[in-house]
Amino acid sequence: MKQRKQAASKCIAGAGALVIALSGCAGAGSLGASDQTVTIAMVSNSQMQDARQLSARFAAENPDIDLRFVTLSENEARAKITASTAMGGGEFDVVMISNYETPQWAEHGWLTNLSELARETEGYDEDDFIPSLRDSLSYEGDMFSVPFYGESSFLMYRQDLFDEEGIELSDPPTWTEVAAAAEQLDRPGMPGICLRGKPGWGELLAPLNTVINTFGGRWFDEDWNPQLTSPEVERAVQFYVDLVREHGQPGAATSGFSECATQLAQGRVAMWYDSTSAVSTLENPASSNVVGQIGYAAAPVEVKEDAGWLYSWALGIPATSDNKEAAWRFVSWMTSKEYLRLVGEELGWDRVPPGSRISTYEMPEYAEASAAYGPLTLDSIENATPLQPTVDPVPYTGVQFLAIPEFQDLGTRVSQQISAAIAGQKSVTEALEQAQLYAEAVGASYREEQQ
Template structure:
């Protein structure tokens, strides 16, 4: 069954070549000043990704334009990889083509530290009506550098285990709100039948595909990409154990042809009743509960991300609105960014488009709106609970020298993650062993680690 509102996952995106980002991280881009304003005729150009929430923002922009005469907003909508390439090239060259950009939690701290983005701290904290403290603390921390906030979340997410309650009931299985990975593996073995697979997991190569969920598994098994000294840990016993567990679970009780599956493919499989469980982004729940897009609406259950040696293992991601310092219209751009991430905007989306379409995981107050509570009762509480429980400063067993869960916020990580993901995908496909794949991955990761020392 085709989904009417298919969601291209943004949890840990891929597609930007490391060379482009490396160029951006060495380029001089301090060309923006405080010129421009909300007065007069101003056209704001926003570069954004083509997902449903951003399409909703474009649909509702007329409300902003009516309330702010003289300001018009033009959306330039792109596929995820194209967006990242275009935005990075624009910021790196200082061209100033975009007044507002949609960027991920991966880029914001790097670009903020390079002074490429407008510091929004004073504008946000000085506006009592905007209530910046209402933004979920983990997201606000992830978008700040040295106490300065360089972006605001349009929506946020963590990762959860989604399961078909009817299949579990038929198999006589009861699941807790905090399952372990070992328990999940046992359930998958029982639920793997001729009619449906036991679990769906990403196997498609890519740092934002395969390694988004796999990094969280590695972390709860006690591994991580690097230690505190930036020495790579890719072939450490804990990293190997986590990857071997994931690969075994996927190949023994997962979907057929796993290396072709990422977010959308697993979403389609679960929504059509062809798999019993799926571990992935929490934003999927709103689609699974939509009867127009899902055959299993009303039949789903949701738990915290499975764990092993840690108390939590969910990831943390957000798509955010930021303003390049190259903009000629900083005041008008700030006005729009605040409007699109405000409490009032969430209310507008609910009233105009439907309450399940309110951007999730950004503001605490959203989860207190009665209409949203009713419409999103199946998934809203668990989403907020998990997002407030994860620890991006130390998601694994050991300390790490960066803030982030399913990614390492260094420019080289995209290339490292992509290469190691391809090696692991080869192991999933049976072309190599996990140990051999990660031994090769260790050398790749160490080269990048040496640059951080």
């Protein structure tokens, strides 16, 4: 407990400068708003854009509540939401966070207990959430954020190109097979694979951590000694960097989720390993030229099986919100069974936020629309191993992140080093040597706590 409180203090101290930046963000604050204005900070992903589009339906049913949306890029959202919530700034009534932040912030008293509100809301059915996600968003048995959508990771590929080349993958595929397929498919104007290279603990490190895990690597040993220069980690990172440099997309060092989604959706790349939530872009005729041409396979493995990550973009209510009742009315609407059906009926069943509720996969319309990817998505989420993410034992949990407060800063710093290697600015060995120094500072503080 002392360890986490110290980490929280560091987080609060480091967030001060960002709160100043927040105060100048036009439309982001709640100063001058009525008691029934709910300010929502959200990531500008496609599912959230759909929610904003459909929010007129909520407004019509709740005329006493005004909604104010603040949409941010993924890295910017993480920084600003963390700063505001940690400092108790009160800028936002609803924040989009994940299963990384939720348990930690709940322990520090920064979030409202949503299970208490859910139990008072008729028909909300908290037990309908997929258990692995529900548990990951809980603290001491109660949920402190509720999932808007949940995700694991899988390989997406052009089935038509695979058929032309006679390529078949194992189930699950190995990274060795994926690299061979990327080389075979690579041609002018059509890179073999798209992989994230954009710095950020939630950008580049999300897919890369799963590669490190399945190659037998780990960030720390059981005694918090950093392992980023171990042979297993160096092999995994070298493999990832070589793959994206030799057969990946142009500008890989600045490519994140959105950029790779565009590349595959526009038919400019043959494969992509990333979030299962990408189907909302790939299978939507309005945003994709490859609808019906994509095949899906479980997250590639090497040594460790079940390599897929576990993540949820979820909605929480900061403890500092002055509009908790109105905020919950919006949150419970946006994460309800009824909302999921509304998306399907109004926007198309391919755009239903996946991976949050069990009942979603029981809807006949959704089951038909998601036949190619729905069962695999659900299976990947249910089989993710955040409590045992690595081959060898570790003192942390989390697949694509380490569930410790320091990881936001540590992960971002390490990702910058590896992104530089992808850009050709330094070698993988040089990047990992610097990353090891960053990790040593974090590991030392934990070792001191154990003494």
